[in-house]
Amino acid sequence: MTLNVSPRHLVLAAFCATSLAGTAVAGTQTSSGFSHIGPSPAGLPSCNSTEIFDACRLPVKQGMFDSLQGWTANGMVSQGSDASGNGYAAIRPGSSVRQAVYASFGTPNEDASYVLRFRLLSESHDAPVRATLSMSNAAGTDVAKLGATTTLARHHEWTEVELVVDGKAFRQPAHVMIEIGNEDSAATVQVDDVFLVQSADAEVGP
DSSP states (O other): OOOOOOTTHHHHHHHHHSOOTTOOOOOOBTTTOOOOOOSOGGGSOBOOSSOOOSEEEOOOTTTTOSSOTTOEEESSEEEEEOTTOOEEEEEOTTOEEEEEEEOOSSSOGGGEEEEEEEEEEESSSOEEEEEEEEEEOTTSOSEEEEEEEEEEEBBTBOEEEEEEEEOOOOOSSOEEEEEEEEOOSSOOEEEEEEEEEEEETOOOOO
């Protein structure tokens, strides 16, 4: 399988292909299995309804977890902070968080790729964490899965995770559902810096 490349695809490649020292690659693309970690998406413009960007940030609520507002918890999830005051979500064993993120900004969903980026840290031993992206309605009750990846949250070491998937046609107003779940039976994991990027006309395919 290969990654189909057009001029607009180069934007996604530029965003994703540059390696970051000291990070662990744990992402996948649903069509090709291609994995990469790229630069932080924080510098990308925010998606809006008046302009179509090659790549832009979708409006994740409280992606830095100064609070849990905007997130739905399944199980035991709390908001914590480190010694410097940086917030994170503490997800207990078997628990998860999810959020439906508005994704109707002019680019047809079937012509877009979506890049999920976040950081993980285990509070004890290494623990498996599963991230899933789906198309959904605002309430998250109508869901069409796009792709998922499972990685290990490391103890004493933050791990960067990236998941890249193709979009698909979905009734408007379409949202992209983020789900992050702790699949361990004992360790609590910390999640921080959640970004969701929309890349216009960047298709992953055979």
